[in-house]
Amino acid sequence: MxxxxxxxxxxxxxxxxxxxxxxxxxxTKQFTPQKYSENSQEPETEKINSIFHDVENALSSNDVDLxxxxxxxxxxxxxxxxxxxxFSENQAIYIIKNYFTTHKVINFxxxxxxxxxxxxxxxxxxxxxxxxxxxxxxxxxxxxxxxKRWVLAQFIIY
Numbered sequence: 578m579x580x581x582x583x584x585x586x587x588x589x590x591x592x593x594x595x596x597x598x599x600x601x602x603x604x605t606k607q608f609t610p611q612k613y614s615e616n617s618q619e620p621e622t623e624k625i626n627s628i629f630h631d632v633e634n635a636l637s638s639n640d641v642d643l644x645x646x647x648x649x650x651x652x653x654x655x656x657x658x659x660x661x662x663x664f665s666e667n668q669a670i671y672i673i674k675n676y677f678t679t680h681k682v683i684n685f686x687x688x689x690x691x692x693x694x695x696x697x698x699x700x701x702x703x704x705x706x707x708x709x710x711x712x713x714x715x716x717x718x719x720x721x722x723x724x725k726r727w728v729l730a731q732f733i734i735y
Contacts (some may be wrong), residue, residue, distance in 0.1 A: 624727045625692050627698045628720050632729075635687040636703065636716065641677050644669045647720075649728035657714065657734050673732070681706045685716070696721050696730060 586656035628647050652669045655661045660672050685703030696719040704711055714734055721730040 581690075619696050621727070622692055625697050627722055628727055628729065629687060629718075632699070632716075632718055632732075633685060633687050633701070636682050639677065639682050641674055644732075645673055646730075647727075647729045648673075649723050649726065652729050653731040653733075655731075655733040655735070669732075679707060680714075683711065687716075 631643045631647060635641055635645075648666050648669050650666055651663055652666070653663050654669055654672060656672070656676050656713070660674055663702065664672060683704045683706060685701065687699045687701035689701065690699035691697060698719045700717045702715045703715060704713055706712075717733040717735070718729060719722065719731040720727050722728075
């Protein structure tokens with residue numbers, strides 16, 4: 578047998594052995610994907626839930642400082658009848674504070690959240706007064722991990 582054939586045979590043998598090891602490891606659950614359990618008390622889950630809780634409280638109590646503390650470097654904002662795009666932390670804080678001076682929330686509640694989703698998200702709705710008129714609004718947020726900290730990635734009001 579020539580050297581080239583021996584090398585090809587050896588390469589095929591090694592690849593087969595690697596596949597067998599991978600299959601064996603996945604069957605014995607040595608490789609488990611990292612997911613965030615909805616019911617677990619993992620630190621990551623608690624951090625994400627804390628953000629969802631703070632945003633809900635910020636909106637329902639008109640205390641946007643609770644919300645803006647979770648903005649980091651860059652966030653995507655989509656605000657009904659207002660701004661739309663990616664903004665720096667300072668720009669986003671200014672825009673959100675300004676927006677909620679004219680949109681006074683009466684009530685708000687997240688009705689659905691998924692920590693195990695990629696990315697984790699929460700959505701819900703409420704009512705606000707704008708120019709003396711009560712209107713319904715919906716919110717959708719996502720969070721992401723940046724520099725070992727969970728932060729708002731998107732804040733959308735429609």
